[in-house]
Amino acid sequence: TQLLEQSPQFLSIQEGENLTVYCNSSSVFSSLQWYRQEPGEGPVLLVTVVTGGEVKKLKRLTFQFGDARKDSSLHITAAQPGDTGLYLCAGALESTGNQFYFGTGTSLTVIP
């Protein structure tokens, strides 16, 4: 059983569409990060959220941390082919002294 479950696992959409990726857990996290990974490269940190209810925007990407700090979402507006990649959430678990755990991953393909 994974600590952080992401949904959907795979997503294929047309350019210009909107999408939301979810990262859910029953555990409380002191912080949560979102990464994007392109094929053959390492994950790149997109954002860190630390406060329950926090919303951060990065151009067309909107990140939200749940009020109880157990879940997070990533919303992409008007997706572009450059958004294609593996999206990973990762949380610092409070009860383990902030050891990091990765989510199960969401593979996004944006078709031109």
Added chain:
Amino acid sequence: DTEVTQTPKHLVMGMTNKKSLKCEQHMGHRAMYWYKQKAKKPPELMFVYSYEKLSINESVPSRFSPECPNSSLLNLHLHALQPEDSALYLCASSQRRQGNPYGYTFGSGTRLTVV
């Protein structure tokens, strides 16, 4: 310098070979990590070094041997690997291991193929 540099980028090795993967960072980070990643799967933690001491070994087979010569360098020595060990090996660093909300900086990885 805000990068983690990994070499080589690609490596093909036979099951009887000995090779090493190298990782370097100059951000003053005191925690460094080795991860193994299969295609379209999340990274799996292998080893954690904190202040140059091994603090976590996630039950990794002894054919993988980590080494941290100093606070900027991390090596992974490989010996007698199996074909199922073929994967992308990622190095990462962070300011410190515990109490760190800021996330990791990852290298680009070494694509390892065992033949």
